[in-house]
Amino acid sequence: MSDNHTKETFFTKYIWSIDHKVIGIQYGITALLWLLVGFGLMMVMRYQLAYPDTQIPFIGWIFGEDKLLLPEKYNSLGAMHGTIMIFLGVVPLAFGAFGNYLVPLQIGAIDMAFPRLNAASYWTYFLGSIIMVVGFFVPGGAANSGWTSYPPLADVATAGQTVWLLGMVMLITSSLLGSVNIMVTVIQLRAEGMTWFRLPIFVWTQFITAFLLLLAFPPLEAAGILQLMDRLAGTSFFLPTGLVVSGEVLTNAGGGSPLLWQHLFWFLAHPEVYVLILPAFGIISEIIANNTRKPLSGYKSLVYAMTFLGFMSFVVWAHHMYLTGMGTTMGAFFQTTTMIISIPSVVILTALLLSLWGGSIRFNTPMLFALAFLPMFGIGGLTGLPLGLAAADIHLHDTYYVIGHFHYVVAPGTLFALFAGVYFWFPKVTGKSLNESLGKLHFYFSFIFMNGVFMPMFIQGLAGVSRRLADGGQAYAHAADVIYLNEIMSWSAWLLGMAQLFFIANVVLTLFKARTGEINPWNATTIDWTETSSPPLGHGNFEKIPVVYRGPYEYSVPGSKIDFTPQTEKG
Amino acid sequence: MEIPYGVKERPDTGLNNAKLGIWLFLASEVMLFGGLFSAYIFLRTGVDDWPMGSKYLDVKMATLNTLFLITSSVTMVMSWASLKLNDFKKFKLYAGSTLLLACGFLVIKYFEYSSKFSYSYYPSTDNFLGIYFTMTGLHVIHVIGGIAVIAFLLFPGAKMWETDPERFTSRIEVTGLYWHFVDLVWIFLFPVLYLL
Numbered sequence: 001m002s003d004n005h006t007k008e009t010f011f012t013k014y015i016w017s018i019d020h021k022v023i024g025i026q027y028g029i030t031a032l033l034w035l036l037v038g039f040g041l042m043m044v045m046r047y048q049l050a051y052p053d054t055q056i057p058f059i060g061w062i063f064g065e066d067k068l069l070l071p072e073k074y075n076s077l078g079a080m081h082g083t084i085m086i087f088l089g090v091v092p093l094a095f096g097a098f099g100n101y102l103v104p105l106q107i108g109a110i111d112m113a114f115p116r117l118n119a120a121s122y123w124t125y126f127l128g129s130i131i132m133v134v135g136f137f138v139p140g141g142a143a144n145s146g147w148t149s150y151p152p153l154a155d156v157a158t159a160g161q162t163v164w165l166l167g168m169v170m171l172i173t174s175s176l177l178g179s180v181n182i183m184v185t186v187i188q189l190r191a192e193g194m195t196w197f198r199l200p201i202f203v204w205t206q207f208i209t210a211f212l213l214l215l216a217f218p219p220l221e222a223a224g225i226l227q228l229m230d231r232l233a234g235t236s237f238f239l240p241t242g243l244v245v246s247g248e249v250l251t252n253a254g255g256g257s258p259l260l261w262q263h264l265f266w267f268l269a270h271p272e273v274y275v276l277i278l279p280a281f282g283i284i285s286e287i288i289a290n291n292t293r294k295p296l297s298g299y300k301s302l303v304y305a306m307t308f309l310g311f312m313s314f315v316v317w318a319h320h321m322y323l324t325g326m327g328t329t330m331g332a333f334f335q336t337t338t339m340i341i342s343i344p345s346v347v348i349l350t351a352l353l354l355s356l357w358g359g360s361i362r363f364n365t366p367m368l369f370a371l372a373f374l375p376m377f378g379i380g381g382l383t384g385l386p387l388g389l390a391a392a393d394i395h396l397h398d399t400y401y402v403i404g405h406f407h408y409v410v411a412p413g414t415l416f417a418l419f420a421g422v423y424f425w426f427p428k429v430t431g432k433s434l435n436e437s438l439g440k441l442h443f444y445f446s447f448i449f450m451n452g453v454f455m456p457m458f459i460q461g462l463a464g465v466s467r468r469l470a471d472g473g474q475a476y477a478h479a480a481d482v483i484y485l486n487e488i489m490s491w492s493a494w495l496l497g498m499a500q501l502f503f504i505a506n507v508v509l510t511l512f513k514a515r516t517g518e519i520n521p522w523n524a525t526t527i528d529w530t531e532t533s534s535p536p537l538g539h540g541n542f543e544k545i546p547v548v549y550r551g552p553y554e555y556s557v558p559g560s561k562i563d564f565t566p567q568t569e570k571g
Numbered sequence: 572m573e574i575p576y577g578v579k580e581r582p583d584t585g586l587n588n589a590k591l592g593i594w595l596f597l598a599s600e601v602m603l604f605g606g607l608f609s610a611y612i613f614l615r616t617g618v619d620d621w622p623m624g625s626k627y628l629d630v631k632m633a634t635l636n637t638l639f640l641i642t643s644s645v646t647m648v649m650s651w652a653s654l655k656l657n658d659f660k661k662f663k664l665y666a667g668s669t670l671l672l673a674c675g676f677l678v679i680k681y682f683e684y685s686s687k688f689s690y691s692y693y694p695s696t697d698n699f700l701g702i703y704f705t706m707t708g709l710h711v712i713h714v715i716g717g718i719a720v721i722a723f724l725l726f727p728g729a730k731m732w733e734t735d736p737e738r739f740t741s742r743i744e745v746t747g748l749y750w751h752f753v754d755l756v757w758i759f760l761f762p763v764l765y766l767l
Contacts, residue, residue: 184595218606255614
């Protein structure tokens with residue numbers, strides 16, 4: 001394909017590019033900006049939670065003359081925070097950016113299997129993300145029925161919900177194109193000698209993630225279409241007969257069920273959790289193997305555990321629905337599968353932990369983030385067990401405990417892994433290494449304040465404080481003892497925001513520096529580091545297509561002169 | 572450098588990229604329509620009085636449409652086989668027939684829809700009609716997509732037969748796989764909505 005290029009203009013090279021590396025960077029920049037926006041929404045919400053019904057400082061004018069964050073606007077920000085963080089931030093960063101950039105390089109392919117579809121995937125995502133925020137400007141504001149969009153509320157909500165659904169359809173289309181592309185690339189374009197069990201764990205995680213996206217997203221698309229029909233064509237798929245809204249009986253035909261939405265939604269959204277965490281496992285595996293200078297413990301166990309995790313993630317969805325009145329038989333089934341799915345997660349975490357054993361660990365910034373990931377994800381995972389059991393879930397359901405639980409998985413979990421990945425592969429992408437001191441400041445402050453935000457949530461949740469309360473629980477007597485934590489969490493959140501300035505400054509300052517010319521600064525073994533320059537060549541990636549002779553983690557091979565043996569070294 | 576296995580098959584998978592890609596895409600389509608069929612079952616079992624399809628729908632027209640689509644699948648295979656036999660004229664004939672049958676399907680569907688509307692049967696009337704319009708509507712969108720691709724390959728895209736016949740044949744094969752899937756969805760929709 002690259003031979004046909006006669007002239008490369010700025011537009012064909014950087015905007016309408018079909019090179020997987022450029023598309024990966026486009027995904028990365030867009031997703032990082034969305035993460036900042038999503039976090040910004042939360043920082044505003046945290047002000048309302050810490051100091052309910054007081055004027056929002058600095059940016060209060062956005063919310064009208066009274067400068068107050070009214071409950072309906074709070075709901076809007078909450079729904080959009082979740083949507084933006086997951087669908088516009090973390091998944092595009094983990095799968096779109098890292099997957100696009102690294103998978104072809106790590107398997108020795110010159111590009112993705114379908115470069116044009118790849119560009120289409122990015123632009124559909126971009127368009128979908130724009131549609132999502134257009135919601136803020138329609139009457140009634142953006143979607144305000146939570147990121148889960150439960151009907152009947154979402155069926156009768158303001159116009160923002162329709163915009164949300166349209167944006168969602170675009171994002172689903174984008175992820176469909178991306179996942180087909182990654183899967184075909186991994187199956188078809190592996191270089192000679194790159195057998196399945198010589199794939200870096202990162203490639204495995206992207207492959208399984210693609211599977212989940214491919215098969216789990218369409219049911220949400222089906223649900224989205226049904227909800228669009230409910231909202232636009234007046235059907236009653238999710239509206240039961242005789243529903244009363246604002247004191248009036250709805251005139252709809254009725255006969256539908258809000259539960260139908262929950263089933264279809266969670267059929268996506270539980271695999272989605274593993275879409276969020278699997279790429280993180282992949283990044284962490286690469287960084288731990290590299291910085292302990294020894295092979296990963298249990299490569300095959302990791303692969304089997306991740307594959308099993310992927311399959312199991314399709315049969316646990318109703319553990320989000322214990323309180324919907326489903327029968328005990330169903331409850332028993334989903335409790336069992338939920339307990340079973342925790343086993344592969346433990347296998348993965350144990351394998352990564354054991355990999356540290358006896359290594360000569362280099363404590364650089366990516367490794368610090370990777371090391372912090374292990375206990376943080378551990379907390380996130382273990383606090384999930386009580387939620388997976390119906391008896392405990394009755395007490396904890398829809399409280400701040402749940403919020404704490406999944407944020408530990410996604411924020412100090414996945415986000416730390418993604419930061420680790422950015423620090424680790426920044427030299428690959430730009431040819432310049434990020435500053436270690438700024439990186440460490442970024443890490444330590446982020447680590448402290450992340451826990452400052454999310455740890456108190458467990459305490460509040462156990463006391464019974466519900467999520468999605470615009471006053472942070474002020475109106476409830478049972479919250480009185482734990483309400484002081486709101487202020488601590490809010491200050492932690494704002495300081496966490498400040499800590500990200502180290503990261504932003506680091507990136508900006510580094511981009512102005514000259515290239516080091518170092519190809520393999522971490523002394524890594526995988527093809528992406530050993531066979532291409534940093535930054536890699538333009539279209540085509542390799543001067544000569546590499547041939548692979550060994551597994552991905554041959555560090556400190558006995559008898560070898562250097563402590564890493566590239567995958568492409570004969571022998 | 573060209574991306575490998577665009578036309579030729581990779582020895583260990585026996586597939587080229589496009590064919591693997593379309594199969595994966597169809598897997599996702601199965602989940603999409605699977606989700607809607609599950610919704611249908613969920614809605615139907617949730618109420619006491621679910622109407623028989625024949626109360627609203629015209630079984631004769633749908634039978635004719637079923638015949639149209641099945642025949643169009645056959646002609647789709649024949650058009651691919653003609654290319655394999657190097658007979659471009661026959662390919663035009665068969666692909667053209669597929670296109671006509673697909674358009675015939677849409678015409679009949681148009682008459683079906685407008686007769687429903689003339690009786691004031693709308694998606695909002697009840698959940699049977701709601702799911703009927705949603706599922707057949709989504710299927711119609713898939714038919715239109717198929718028509719667009721086949722028409723492209725039959726007219727402007729057919730030039731590729733002169734320059735790169737193998738790739739062109741592969742394109743027809745992949746389009747055929749998609750078309751059989753669209754046909755198959757209808758084979759499920761017909762009994763579920765019209766007969767049960």
